[in-house]
Amino acid sequence: MQRRWANMTLGIALVLFLTALVFHRHVWAPYLESMALAGLAGGVADWYAVTALFRHPLGIKWLPHTSIISANRDRIIDALATLVETELLSVGFIESNIEKLQISQQLVHLLQSSPSPEIQRVLTDAANQLLDLIPEEKIASSLEHFTTERAHTVNLSDYIVSLVKWLIQSENDRAFFKFLAHHVVQVLNSVEFTEDMENRLKDMLEKYTKTTTQKLVLGLLESLGTVDYKDLSVTVKTQLIDWLQSDKAFEQFELALVRIMMTVRDDTGLRDRIEAAKDDLVSHIPWERAVARVMVELRTQLNRESLWGGISDVMTDMADSLRTHPEQQEMLEGLIKRTTVSLLRRYHPVIGRLVRDNLRHMDEHEWIDKLEWYVGRDLQWIRVNGALVGGLVGLLLAVVIHFL
Structure with a gap:
């Protein structure tokens, strides 16, 4: 539109000139x-x-100092990138604005306000889309490759020996024994174990009672109540529990650990079997099913309505903790600002590089068209003003010459 007005101005000036010639x-x-x-x-x-700023007037390329912007494109791009990097978005300017921010207070306010249903829906959709972009098969293959390689470099037998040695030297073997003994006692005190013990004692006595006389005596003792399998099982169970709680049981356990450590350390055949079992176990891990199961579980959790309720509760608790502990706010704000400034100083040159790369990747015609779109409209008004001011100056000179 502005170019049309500028051309119309030249046309009007030409018409006026022709009119003056006709009525001279x-x-x-x-x-x-x-x-x-x-x-x-x-x-x-x-x-x-x-026109000379953007292209060659009338397409004449031999005219000097034309198509100035295109000819000085690299210098202009470097100047713009330097201006943005060192002046408009300099490190000092950004740091000063970061220091003015009340980050901890804004964070507390953000944590206190629960996400609106629209934001929850947007975040959920975005999370689901990100999950859809995850290549499950590639992740499973990478995990399988990684674990297989790591398994070949790890000597499990040496780890077992080191673990047993550490248990004994650090005296954690006693705590480990107490842990095992506690669970064994729970099993011994269960009703199922007592009933199974009664049946096994009865079967054992009947198995070793072979002659007719022994069977008659056993039946007589059972009928008289002399042989009570329940009491007998309780007695055996009590003896086992007492033995587990004695120092002798721990000594036997510790001795067994030492024997295991020495056997694993010195028995080449056992070490080979352990390594073969380790490799076989790693090779049979269903990574594809595991990854697929994890992804399904993630999608299920994301689509649960209770998820955002739990997130809101956690956010509220965090906000309350920060609000009641001003020192935590100061520490958090200092940490965020220090981290941000550190990252800014490290990656600040990227700003200028991005400007340069983005501008240099433009086609020359695109580069010229964009600049002309942004500033060319105002430059067309310069043409209009040049014609008007020139006409007024010409009229003024004609008047002055007439009177002189």
Whole structure:
């Protein structure tokens, strides 16, 4: 639109000049001619100057100092990148603005306000889309490859020996024994174990009672109540529990650990079997099913309505903790600001590099068109102003010359 007005201005000046030539015998003709010529000169000069910024006027490439922006493209890009990096978004400017921020207070306010249903839906959809982009098969293959390689480099037998040695030297073997003994006692005190013990004692006595006389005596003792399998099982269970709680049981356990450690350390065949079992176990891990199961569980959790309720509770608790502990707010704010400034100083040159790369990747015609779109409209008004000012100057000069 602005270019049309500029061209119309030149057209009007040309029409006025032709009109002055046609009516050159009239008194006002010299004034109109002077004004039109000056307007044409000013308009054409400004047209040439504006056009020379972006391209070659009339396509004539041998004219000097034309297509200035295209010819100095690299220098302009470097100047723009330097301006953005060192002036507009300098390290000092960004640091000063970071220091003014009340990050901890804004964080507390953010944690106190639960996400709206719209934000929850957007975040849920975004999370589901991210999950859809995850290549499950590739992750499973990478995990399988990683675990297989690591398994070959890990000597499990040495780890077992080191673990047993550490248990004994650090005296954690006693705590480990107490842990095992506690669970064994729970099993011994269960009703199922007592009933199974009764049946096994009864089967054992009947198995070793072979002669007819022994069977008659056993049946007589059972009928008289002398042999009570329940009491017998309780007695055996009590003896086992007492033995587990004695120092002798721990000594036997510790001795067994030492024997295990020495056997694993010195028995080459056992070490080979342990390593083979380790490799076989690693090779049979169903990574694809495991990854698929994890992804299904993640999607299920994301789509649960209770998820955001739990997240809101956690956010509220965090906000309350920060609000009641100002020192935590100060520590958090200092940590965030220090981290941000550190990252800023490390990656600040990326700003200028991004500007340079983005501008250099533009096609030359795209580069010129964008610049002309942003500033060319105002430059067209310069053409209009040149024609008008030139015409007024020409008219003024004609008047001055007439009176002189």
